[in-house]
Amino acid sequence: MSTPVIQLEKVRKSFAMPGGGRVDVLDIEAFAVAPGEHLALEGQSGSGKSTLLNVISGITRPDAGRVVIDGIDLARLDEARRDRVRADKLGMVFQSFNLLPGFTALENVLVAMAFGSGRPDRSRAMELLGAVDLGHRLHHRPAELSTGQQQRVAVARALANRPRVVLADEPTASIDAAHQQQVIDLLRTTCTDHGVALVVVTHAPEVSAQFPRRLRLEDFNRAASAHKR
């Protein structure tokens, strides 16, 4: 197997409770995603899905363990460098799309480029939006786009800096069933076309059922399984 694009070893994360004491959220012995792999992570509410994504993206630092992204150990980096790794190596697709409302579709993609190592490339941004059939909506703001179009902008934005992995956090949670399949198809097709690994976090079994590799968070996150017990 080639070097994983995401590799977690002995990762632990706990949070302080308001009333005192701590609660364990992550306790993962090992977790890896291969280049180009498409993976669905299933988990119920409170299973630590968002914390895991934050740890992988370097937003949250684990209490212990290694988080390696495309060969770079995040534990050795300060926050600014972790931010740079996130910008360069990871593409993020959020629940509710989380587009910047004051920016056009094109600008939403260009903003993501502004934080990466390369220079913002307008023609590439237009190309990415064209690839998700939004070439005619470049200068529309999110409020002027349909739900499906917004999600496509989010996918194009995730690919702005040629990432190694796209992390999608509940991308179908806030859309109707008719659009869910379109979103999953779009993510998988686009990531395949760009040779990018895809990790989709979902609590919907019908979504995870479409992925070649499925993992339940409770199965490899000992903290989640402990809660369950």
Add this chain to the structure above:
Amino acid sequence: MNLLGIAWRNIRQRPLTSALTAVSLALGVALVVATLVTGRIVQQAFESGAGLGYNMIVGAKGSPLQLVLNTVYLISKPIENVGWDFYEEFLPAARRADGIDGKYAASTGVAVPTCMGDYYRSFRVVGTNSDFFGRLTRGDGEPFRFASGENLRDDDFFAGVIGASVADSLGLKVGDPFAPTHGADDGKVHDPFHVVGILERTWTPIDRGVFVNMEGFYLQDGHAKPLPDGVEPEVATAVAGDGQAPQGPTPLPASQREVTAILLETASLPGLPPELTAMGLRTAINEGRDAQAALPVAEIRQLLDLFVRPLELVLLMVTALVVLVSALGILISMVGSSLERSRDVAIMRALGARRGHVLATVLIEAVLLAVGGGLVGWVLGHAIVAAIGPWIAASAGVRAGFFSSAPEAEALLVPFLVLLAILAALLPALAAYRTDVSRWLQGPG
């Protein structure tokens, strides 16, 4: 898209709030600019009036500042008059009836008498002679120039020369008659004079003056000095001094003449620098009982230091407070939008923006608002000065237009605004800096 572009987008995202913030700042800056420029114009007015080709004014004892304001700026009231014989102390033998040098003649380069007290409409009337325009200068060292007509002639008793503002305001032309009034402009009407010359604009108080031949001035009702009881009036001597009876009106005898002020250009005594000659002359006059000598430059400097500059400073502080309140508008606007901003900041951080990026974006946004509002305010401030320029020109005789400026102070405006904007935006910028990404983008898991 760089941080500047992102900041600009953020501003456009909240057009109404941003516009109101910028407008409030613009109004504050406009007030500051108008105050600074007007202050500078006032200062220029005083400074230009203090260099009209003479360095000393001699007049009746009293306030030296009043003497200067009245004589140079044609404002305030005359103190009193001094006798003609005292004026003659500054004249050389050739210009005196007794053929002997006056007491101060050796220290005097030019001595021009002026008589005041009359008005034509709202403009001051100054009785003087042709030396005023022939030997003095217009403030910038240049000789007086006539837009039309010519200087006073000593043999034309009822000739008048008017300043540019008077001509513009009253529409007087060469040859037009005008009758001054005694004292206030609603006082007794004197005999008519006629305009023989209209001066080119000098941008000094001269523009607001009506200058008449003092021989004609003396002949008006109430202008002759009353003689003591029992003293008979002298027989007037011919102006030409040729022993012939003069043609036309008879000049007022010297014993009944007075002058309000004498404009002096001092001369250097042999072996003495000009400053020392002037100081010596001033001391000698001030120690006497007849008159006082004032140095216009020193009096104006004192006036500026004691009154104009502190007033300007107070005005500036008030307007600076207005700008500070406007800057608070930036703070309020940004704090008000911080909730909305937090989500945007969290999105940008998740996309890879560093904390420094979001901090800089908020600060740049504030600086853009401040500089944008400031530039609009700067233009507006100059437009205000341009709008009141004609009024300033008419009432103060100084040039005031869109391009009038106070360059030193105005140059500090932009750095001041940038600093102010940064200070105002620091709080919301730090809030953005500390935005908890996971809190704002947290999913249900």
